[in-house]
């Protein structure tokens with residue numbers, strides 16, 4: 234836990250490595266544990282309001298929603314948040330994203346998970362994340378399927394024959 238209200242007020246700085254696990258809120262978004270490097274610091278805007286600036290480098294592993302193959306990609310994103318209690322949230326401008334907290338205590342991992350969910354594109358595909366064409370992955374998969382189909386009747390036949398001998 235980190236008191237984020239104090240952190241931004243004191244212009245705190247933090248660097249932390251963390252690992253996000255698949256499942257729960259990241260279900261369907263990541264398919265393997267993701268190493269993240271978080272950097273964040275507190276600063277003030279022109280009006281003197283303290284806010285939080287963060288940068289995350291995530292080694293993302295996810296399943297492509299088109300070809301279903303794994304995508305491994307370095308996914309970087311930035312965030313800016315104004316940690317405030319619910320009363321002060323009303324004072325923020327429309328373009329100032331609040332991080333609402335009554336006592337200031339924030340779980341850093343939850344914070345990174347929230348921001349990752351917001352930063353991820355709504356569709357996770359090779360094209361969106363890596364600018365790669367899915368077709369080369371799909372051709373590989375099609376090849377696998379054809380080979381399995383070719384092999385299976387023979388396997389079945391062999392199985393039938395050995396059954397004949399046994400009976």
Ligand SMILES: [Zn+2]
Nearest residue numbers: 297300359367
């Ligand atoms: Zn793909």
